[in-house]
Amino acid sequence: MVLDAAPMIYSMNATGNLSQPMQPEMSGHVILSVDYAASPAEAIVSAFTVQDDSEDGLDQKHGASFLVPNANAFGHAFRSYDGESERRSGVADFYRTNHTYQTYNFALNMRKKHLQFNKGVMSIWECCELLNEYVDESDPDLDEPQIEHLLQTAEAIRKDHPDEDWFHLTGLIHDLGKVLLHPKFGQEPQWAVVGDTYPLGCAFDENIVHSEYFKDNMDFYNPKFNSKNGIYEEGCGLDKVQMSWGHDEYLYQVLKCNNTTLPPQALFIIRYHSFYALHRAGAYQQFLDANDREMLQWLLEFNKYDLYSKSKVRINVEEVKPYYISLIEKYFPIELRW
Numbered sequence: 321m322v323l324d325a326a327p328m329i330y331s332m333n334a335t336g337n338l339s340q341p342m343q344p345e346m347s348g349h350v351i352l353s354v355d356y357a358a359s360p361a362e363a364i365v366s367a368f369t370v371q372d373d374s375e376d377g378l379d380q381k382h383g384a385s386f387l388v389p390n391a392n393a394f395g396h397a398f399r400s401y402d403g404e405s406e407r408r409s410g411v412a413d414f415y416r417t418n419h420t421y422q423t424y425n426f427a428l429n430m431r432k433k434h435l436q437f438n439k440g441v442m443s444i445w446e447c448c449e450l451l452n453e454y455v456d457e458s459d460p461d462l463d464e465p466q467i468e469h470l471l472q473t474a475e476a477i478r479k480d481h482p483d484e485d486w487f488h489l490t491g492l493i494h495d496l497g498k499v500l501l502h503p504k505f506g507q508e509p510q511w512a513v514v515g516d517t518y519p520l521g522c523a524f525d526e527n528i529v530h531s532e533y534f535k536d537n538m539d540f541y542n543p544k545f546n547s548k549n550g551i552y553e554e555g556c557g558l559d560k561v562q563m564s565w566g567h568d569e570y571l572y573q574v575l576k577c578n579n580t581t582l583p584p585q586a587l588f589i590i591r592y593h594s595f596y597a598l599h600r601a602g603a604y605q606q607f608l609d610a611n612d613r614e615m616l617q618w619l620l621e622f623n624k625y626d627l628y629s630k631s632k633v634r635i636n637v638e639e640v641k642p643y644y645i646s647l648i649e650k651y652f653p654i655e656l657r658w
């Protein structure tokens with residue numbers, strides 16, 4: 321692959337839209353590399369034109385072995401929530417319900433209900449297999465069973481960070497909280513499990529995907545909850561902030577309760593990976609403390625793989641299974657309480 325570097329600067333918002341439209345002559349030959357170090361608020365995106373001589377026609381990011389596709393599995397830009405398509409209108413319906421019912425009190429009740437860890441015991445790998453039957457209705461980029469997404473994320477991280485085994489395992493497990501969809505582990509509706517997350521108890525930021533639907537949320541009209549900082553103080557730390565309920569918080573709490581030896585950055589990634597308004601658009605930064613800011617760098621790195629590995633390219637499960645089983649044994653007890 322020949323890299324013909326012609327960097328252009330774009331800024332990207334939480335929905336992944338670029339500040340300038342892509343030029344037609346760039347289409348099919350564009351890779352996005354996001355320099356998050358600048359500031360999460362204005363992630364700088366450099367677009368490079370490349371000559372793609374790969375056999376599968378995927379554009380390639382120079383210098384790294386993870387291939388960044390230029391379109392999602394439906395041939396659209398990643399995280400594009402506007403516009404007509406059957407998939408997008410399903411996603412919009414999902415967020416209408418999610419934004420209407422995720423209130424501060426709802427999240428408190430879900431914590432009480434699901435953080436008792438008395439639903440059953442199972443291993444990490446069993447949980448991966450359970451997710452085989454679920455397709456995430458909030459996701460405009462992927463309609464494959466979740467186990468595919470877990471392996472795609474983990475393998476993409478492994479290519480670029482071969483020595484950080486905890487990071488590979490984080491990729492594999494980050495969405496396991498979606499097991500709340502399963503009849504044995506909660507059977508919650510999709511709007512209470514998947515999709516982007518956001519703080520409750522303070523104003524909803526306009527960078528949240530489909531923020532127009534918050535007008536039907538009771539908290540939107542509650543003066544205690546609808547000012548910029550609401551019930552929180554600046555610099556209070558994310559741990560104090562009540563997030564909308566979903567798979568991130570559930571899995572984070574499961575892992576803590578089961579004494580995983582994964583490092584703190586892995587737990588932070590898991591807990592906030594759906595908080596796109598923060599890590600994509602830089603909203604709610606006033607709540608971060610010094611530790612959150614440090615951890616955020618890891619989350620930004622993780623997001624590249626979580627988002628851009630979504631594709632129709634299948635991973636051979638049996639081939640990679642022994643490697644991941646060895647990591648699971650290293651960082652987890654044989655069975656976990658859920």
Ligand SMILES: O[C@H]1[C@H](O)[C@@H](O)[C@H](O)[C@@H](O)[C@H]1O
Nearest residue numbers: 456458459514515516593594
């Ligand atoms: O649709 C996706 C999906 O539900 C992911 O698991 C979640 O982490 C993302 O934030 C969301 O946009």
Ligand SMILES: [Fe+2]
Nearest residue numbers: 494495593594
């Ligand atoms: Fe997720």
Ligand SMILES: [Fe+2]
Nearest residue numbers: 469494495626
């Ligand atoms: Fe994911």
